Amino acid sequence: MAAIAALTTGGVAIGDSVVLVTDRDNTLIQDQFTNLSLGIGPYMFAGRVGPNGEGMLRRAVMRFDIASAVPAGSTITAASLKLWMAGTNSGNQTMVLRRLTRDWGEGNSFAFGGLGAPAEEGDATWQHTFYPTEFWDAPGGDFVSVVSATKTVGGVNFYTWGSTAQMVLDVQSWLDNSTANFGWILTGNESALQTVKKFSTREDELEANRPRLTITFTPPPPPNPADLNNDGVVDGADLGLLLAAWNTPGPGDLDNNGVVDGADLGLLLAAWS
Ligand SMILES: [Ca+2]
Ligand SMILES: [Ca+2]
Numbered sequence: 367m368a369a370i371a372a373l374t375t376g377g378v379a380i381g382d383s384v385v386l387v388t389d390r391d392n393t394l395i396q397d398q399f400t401n402l403s404l405g406i407g408p409y410m411f412a413g414r415v416g417p418n419g420e421g422m423l424r425r426a427v428m429r430f431d432i433a434s435a436v437p438a439g440s441t442i443t444a445a446s447l448k449l450w451m452a453g454t455n456s457g458n459q460t461m462v463l464r465r466l467t468r469d470w471g472e473g474n475s476f477a478f479g480g481l482g483a484p485a486e487e488g489d490a491t492w493q494h495t496f497y498p499t500e501f502w503d504a505p506g507g508d509f510v511s512v513v514s515a516t517k518t519v520g521g522v523n524f525y526t527w528g529s530t531a532q533m534v535l536d537v538q539s540w541l542d543n544s545t546a547n548f549g550w551i552l553t554g555n556e557s558a559l560q561t562v563k564k565f566s567t568r569e570d571e572l573e574a575n576r577p578r579l580t581i582t583f584t585p586p587p588p589p590n591p592a593d594l595n596n597d598g599v600v601d602g603a604d605l606g607l608l609l610a611a612w613n614t615p616g617p618g619d620l621d622n623n624g625v626v627d628g629a630d631l632g633l634l635l636a637a638w639s
């Protein structure tokens with residue numbers, strides 16, 4: 367089941383784990399006068415830029431479609447995020463992942479560099495969740511204070527956040543309530559100039575460099591066919607349904623021979639909770 371779901375979303379399933387690429391990613395570009403974004407650019411940025419960019423902040427936002435790839439009712443046991451850091455002018459910086467609390471978009475703005483491009487309809491910007499009509503409560507993104515994961519990021523390389531207990535909680539919550547899945551925001555060192563780091567997005571031509579979330583999970587137990595009313599237990603209520611259908615085709619024809627009889631009663635009693 368997981369494998370089928372993953373194939374339909376471009377993921378790769380390995381047993382009870384799945385690897386997902388972001389289904390949207392973008393950069394919030396701090397700017398007081400214009401609305402800039404990087405909706406379909408190949409890179410996203412986090413940290414503070416240098417004097418050429420007036421020392422403004424960048425924050426990367428990313429989301430993964432958990433519910434399309436992990437069976438409902440599963441228990442998440444691990445979650446780790448791998449990003450390709452493609453360029454920087456600074457050394458080690460602490461990069462922090464936190465859960466976003468408001469939905470945001472990815473429009474058609476495109477640029478290769480971190481200066482961004484004019485926002486297009488539906489783009490997230492420093493001010494907007496969806497340009498031009500919807501806004502963050504707090505410019506720069508609405509997110510929880512609790513840290514999901516941190517990673518020290520230095521030179522060009524792959525970097526992995528987690529798995530951490532908080533990332534597992536985040537992903538579980540996104541599975542259980544996909545309408546509140548707004549993904550993570552990645553922030554860098556915002557207290558010094560020229561700390562910004564450049565990461566590949568899902569639009570990077572090199573597939574291997576795209577943001578990847580590896581999730582491992584325990585699928586829910588298969589439904590018990592003797593649980594005729596699907597309430598999770600086999601008990602008197604199910605027995606009543608079976609007896610009410612005695613000598614008919616069902617419900618309760620557990621051995622699928624076309625009639626409810628003593629053989630089915632035996633199967634139901636053997637599966638008694
Ligand atoms: Ca994107
Ligand atoms: Ca039942």
Ligand SMILES: [Ca+2]
Binds near residue numbers: 619624625630
């Ligand atoms: Ca039967």
